Amino acid sequence: MRRLLLALALVAAPVLADSDLPPAPLADTQLPDPKQEARAQALMETIRCLVCQGQSIADSNAELAGDMRAMVRQRIAAGERPEAIRAWLIQRYGSWVTYDPPLDRVTWLLWAAPVMFLVVGLLVARSSFRRRRA
Amino acid sequence: MTGYAKWAPLVAFILLGSALTYGLAKPETTNIQSKMVGASVPSFTLPPATAGLPGLASSDLTTGQPHLLNIFASWCVPCAAEAPQLKAIADAGVPIVGIAIRDRPEALQRFLARNGNAFRAIGADDASQVQMALGSSGVPESFVIDGKGRILQQVIGPINSQDVAGLVAAVKAAR
Numbered sequence: 001m002r003r004l005l006l007a008l009a010l011v012a013a014p015v016l017a018d019s020d021l022p023p024a025p026l027a028d029t030q031l032p033d034p035k036q037e038a039r040a041q042a043l044m045e046t047i048r049c050l051v052c053q054g055q056s057i058a059d060s061n062a063e064l065a066g067d068m069r070a071m072v073r074q075r076i077a078a079g080e081r082p083e084a085i086r087a088w089l090i091q092r093y094g095s096w097v098t099y100d101p102p103l104d105r106v107t108w109l110l111w112a113a114p115v116m117f118l119v120v121g122l123l124v125a126r127s128s129f130r131r132r133r134a
Numbered sequence: 135m136t137g138y139a140k141w142a143p144l145v146a147f148i149l150l151g152s153a154l155t156y157g158l159a160k161p162e163t164t165n166i167q168s169k170m171v172g173a174s175v176p177s178f179t180l181p182p183a184t185a186g187l188p189g190l191a192s193s194d195l196t197t198g199q200p201h202l203l204n205i206f207a208s209w210c211v212p213c214a215a216e217a218p219q220l221k222a223i224a225d226a227g228v229p230i231v232g233i234a235i236r237d238r239p240e241a242l243q244r245f246l247a248r249n250g251n252a253f254r255a256i257g258a259d260d261a262s263q264v265q266m267a268l269g270s271s272g273v274p275e276s277f278v279i280d281g282k283g284r285i286l287q288q289v290i291g292p293i294n295s296q297d298v299a300g301l302v303a304a305v306k307a308a309r
Contacts, residue, residue, distance in 0.1 A: 092269035
């Protein structure tokens with residue numbers, strides 16, 4: 001029985017989770033203009049992949065990430081500014097989609113926390129030094 | 135620093151540590167809700183995804199009749215699993231339109247023949263462009279859309295049998 005199961009497991013086809021369409025034309029092809037490509041690349045490195053969360057779309061092999069790269073390159077080639085494309089994505093997926101989150105009600109603590117810790121540390125250090133000298 | 139004050143840094147450290155531990159231990163939700171819920175369907179025109187069914191344009195969703203928009207693909211296993219539920223929703227009188235992501239006409243034809251066809255129209259989104267415009271991040275996903283083309287609700291993942299009645303009611307209430 002166990003041998004039969006093993007044999008079945010070996011011949012079983014993996015579940016298909018990807019389409020068999022080839023990647024979109026601009027997913028893995030650089031733009032001819034190096035300046036535009038540099039802008040597109042910089043943007044892609046700060047856009048989070050929706051499927052393989054934790055990678056940027058520049059790093060990901062997921063099909064949706066490829067389609068997102070193609071979208072970014074098409075729009076850059078059409079003359080759109082990278083920040084406009086980022087805003088378009090944030091409008092659809094929220095700040096979650098960008099690795100460069102905008103400063104707002106939810107994220108201010110990210111920027112404020114280091115300064116706050118520094119101030120607390122200085123206060124603690126000052127009071128303990130003063131006590132030692134006295 | 136005297137008395138209780140000297141414990142303040144330790145207390146602060148423990149509080150911060152607990153907050154970070156909680157953040158790490160809490161299972162992160164992997165569903166990305168579309169921020170387009172409440173907004174109008176973005177403008178799009180998609181060619182027919184398979185022979186025998188028309189394609190889909192955003193203007194088809196502003197006819198005064200509410201729709202269920204299903205984003206799916208023939209290569210997506212959970213999409214096959216939700217097909218009977220879509221059929222039940224269509225049988226209850228809800229018009230269902232589809233967007234097929236990165237699909238081939240023949241593959242889609244086989245998918246519909248095997249799992250049944252609940253769709254009035256299916257548009258082919260070969261590079262996921264309309265999917266992105268809708269703020270959708272995977273297949274299957276479904277959107278409840280009112281007669282003016284406004285997105286009222288997003289369902290992430292397959293529709294289960296216990297969701298059918300609620301969705302039918304939601305679309306019927308969306309006039």
